[in-house]
Amino acid sequence: MSQDLSLQKFGFIKRDTPRTVNLDPLQTGGLLTPEAREALLEWGDGYSVCDYCGGMLDQIKTPPIFDFVHKSLPSFIGMDHARVTNGARESKFAIMHAMTSPGDWIVMDGNAHYSSIVAAQRARLNVKLVPKTPAPDYKITPEAYAAAIEEVKQQSGKPPALALLTYPDGSYGNLADAKAITNLAHDFGVPIIINGAYAIGRMPFKGKDLGADFVAGSGHKSMAASGPVGVLGVNEQYAAKVLQKSPTHKNKEIEFLGCTARGATIMTMIASFPAVVERTKPESWEKEVSNARWFSEQMESIGMKQLGDKPHNHDLMFFEGTVFYDISQKTDRYFLYRELKEKSIHGIKPGLTKNFKLSTLGVGREKLGFVMDTLKDIIKKYDG
Amino acid sequence: MSQDLSLQKFGFIKRDTPRTVNLDPLQTGGLLTPEAREALLEWGDGYSVCDYCGGMLDQIKTPPIFDFVHKSLPSFIGMDHARVTNGARESKFAIMHAMTSPGDWIVMDGNAHYSSIVAAQRARLNVKLVPKTPAPDYKITPEAYAAAIEEVKQQSGKPPALALLTYPDGSYGNLADAKAITNLAHDFGVPIIINGAYAIGRMPFKGKDLGADFVAGSGHKSMAASGPVGVLGVNEQYAAKVLQKSPTHKNKEIEFLGCTARGATIMTMIASFPAVVERTKPESWEKEVSNARWFSEQMESIGMKQLGDKPHNHDLMFFEGTVFYDISQKTDRYFLYRELKEKSIHGIKPGLTKNFKLSTLGVGREKLGFVMDTLKDIIKKYDG
Structure with missing residues (x-):
């Protein structure tokens, strides 16, 4: 050439x-299914899903993105609302950015993925890490979690703006007692993100059953999709904040800059979805x-x-x-x-x-x- | 199934x-080349480019991402530094977020893409739009641009933190006098983004020659790549700010949350690159x-x-x-x-x-x- x-x-x-x-x-968890490999070629061109778009990605009826985003995905992740994003880290940043102001505190487990910490830094938050237990267990206990929230309260005069739990973490594959940890976060009045990048698409996962207010998942890590693509879940209580629309462009959600996964990424996620439902x-x-x-x-x-x-x-x-x-x-x-x-x-x-x-x-x-x-x-x- | x-x-x-x-x-501009269609299947699996990654996407030598990001791409877009992002809108938001504080002003042309406005809203900026001339021309003149900057100065007591010019715009395909507009932005001490989502990959484009401090481009719109994928260009003067690394994770750039286009997206961009160079x-x-x-x-x-x-x-x-x-x-x-x-x-x-x-x-x-x-x-x- x-x-x-x-x-x-x-x-x-x-x-x-x-x-x-x-x-x-x-x-x-990101190896494509045969259906996803077909979808790659069919939808690989830029903006391929936009043929029938009226201005909102999640509202597209052909292909069935609306049904996927508004019906199947919320039910799959067990949350009130879902969106498809450019990745788990982008989901986490969107939640943090929407829910906090610079200078706020976030508490997260000491096994958190680096991208959770970097997302918090991008949102200009102060990060308190919950210490893990010593080798060889490296567990995150509810007690340590509560102590970390207390520390932030004492240090800053109020509870952290947000908490995050990695479930499971990406180093040891440890599954913390999510229910106990989300419960105690709520006792302090702190909304909590569950980062399920290694859970959603691999194992049974229902955010609400675990007490999550928000969840993040990864398409290319765990949903047999061609990345970068992820999912974000949010419950009704915080939906207006996280899914806020532009004051000037009424059908564009601010945290997603209008729209996210526009082509092969969302279509490979949809292509693999039946197989992913099966394997979970x-x-x-x-x-x-x-x-x-x-x-x-x-x-x-x-x-x-x-x-x-x-x-x-x-x-x-x-x-x-x-x-x-x-x-x-x-x-x-x-x-x-x-x-x-x-x-x-x-x-x-x-x-x-x-x-x-x-x-x-x-x-x-x-x-x-x-x-x-x-x-x-x-x-x-x-x-x- | x-x-x-x-x-x-x-x-x-x-x-x-x-x-x-x-x-x-x-x-x-996003239709894939035959090479990109091959790359889709070869690199479609999640995290495929990470086989030899030492922790920084842009430093990967095999495949030749390092050479692409640090040598060919900066030269192609005519800027000191380049990064591959999840899209032009993500590039614009990253620049705005890194360069400003909430409440700052940004001036942009009245033909700006909605995603430029939504990116500014996400960065919590005040937006001043430069009016276009009446139908049928819809031009953005340097005079109107200067007047808008003056207005912000009078309203807020200082020049805007940032300016943006859409080159060309996505409604009329108008190419404004970029050189004149970047010059006058600089006269006011205002750094300026050129949004080249419809230029980079379609036509000859050198950011510095146009006087840009930053540029944004789109892989799926204009570089024959499977999205979401885009490019960001920044000159030396502002590189430290836009490419700032995490204080805790020394090889992760904050505005990109560590890494961006991880698989088929960057590899289709690289696959189409020789053809894109040719067509521009x-x-x-x-x-x-x-x-x-x-x-x-x-x-x-x-x-x-x-x-x-x-x-x-x-x-x-x-x-x-x-x-x-x-x-x-x-x-x-x-x-x-x-x-x-x-x-x-x-x-x-x-x-x-x-x-x-x-x-x-x-x-x-x-x-x-x-x-x-x-x-x-x-x-x-x-x-x-």
Whole structure:
């Protein structure tokens, strides 16, 4: 196409990551369904969903965005209202920005994703982190949460403007006692966001049942959608504030700058939605949890320790141990990545050997067995 | 997949809009190149670009995001620094939010896109619109711009915190005298954003040559990328402010919440980039302008009046006249949409007959001739 030499590195680029087995916590829940792959090509062009738009993305009847956003999605996440956003972090920022003023306080769990903290910083809030319990549990307890709210009260003279709970967190896959924590936040009069970026689309999740006033979810992380795309849930009590419309442009919601996911992103989310509903049913999720626990036991049998909740209740797990680290001391730190790549197993970050996280979501017992066999073979090869 | 009846409307959905000829101003610049369609499938999975990410999206070497964001893109948009964002409106909000405090004033042209106004409202700014000249020109003059800045000075005691110019605007495709307007903004000490959502990726554009301190561009509108995706440009003077990093997470930029376009969106932008560079070369753009002018003349020959700049300098044009409206009075207001759909011509909004906008970008003289023949046939059919 172009004669310009500096442009030759662009254009279509192959993705060379081996992906026969994918254990990347960022990726297992975002792998597209066949329906989503079809939707990508069908709706990939810019502004494709706007063919019949009368001015509000969420009101589009063809394709059925209205029904998705106003009927199925609120019911799926168990909240009064839902919107599709550009990602979980964008949902969190929109909520924080709408609900607070610069200088206000937000309390969040010490396992919070960095993007929750950065969103709070962007909203110019003061952040109080709830300390987690020491290794190896790293739990967020209601008691510690209450203490953090008390501290803010004492420090600033009033309760924090907002609270946030990560459910589960992205490091250990820990599921805190959400109900107890939202209850106590409400006892202090503090509305609370549940960041369900690793829950919504993976496991049964109903925001209201957990006591959430707001929820954030991620399409590309956990709803088999092509990102950036996320969901935002808000209950009636705070809907007017979060979904406020422009005073000059009556059909444009301010926090979403009028509209958000305009093309392939929302259409892949809709394409995968029936499959996502299916995989989040209790009986599907129980199988996933059982696979995760089996994998955790297997890993412990080769000398790696699983941190966080035990027995584990989520596909995302953190492992620590010296078995691979010791080998890396004799070879190099990339040996594990290389050996796994050789078997087309992806997901443990290049260079990590002593501690790493991974996800077993949707991998299935057979492939998880293959991973374990591979890991055992690697140990044999280097320790032999 | 799912047995749930209410889910049957979701899954993969066909797009039924006829698209042999597409004149939709929102869509002509966002149609994917063949390379981008390949990239969609290759990188469609959530977080696909993060395989080799060390914590900063713009620093990823494989695929060559670093080279794109830090070398090719700044040179392409003619600015010191560039970032890839979730869209032009997100770029504008990020700039406004970083550069101002709530209650500050922003001056923008009266042809500004609604999302510029909503972005300013989200940043809690006061907006002063520069009036446009009366019909049929709707021009933004430097004199009117200076007067608006003066008004803000008198009203608030100081110059506005920021200014914005839409170049070209999305209603008339008018290209204001950007150089004169940025110069006078600078005379008042006001930094200025050029919203190039309909320029960057369509026509030759160098932000600095136009005197911009910041620019916003749209991937899905004008860079043949699958959205939501956009670009942000900033010059050295304001880079530290707009690209400020989190005090706690040293490699995360606050206004982008850490990272933005994570998968197919940035990769389709990169895939189309060589073709986009090609189509924005002066010789390519001259052909587009010549096609637009030819189409404008043809439309005037059947009784429609082209508003805005004349002769026209952009592919986006606004037409007004009663020839189709008169027919709609005898039939119904959807006749024009129906008749064009019959010939697989898309882009004039359903129901519009008296005034409508369209874009001739990339359509080519032959297909534009087919559109004109079709319009003449429609007139004959109903007036006969």
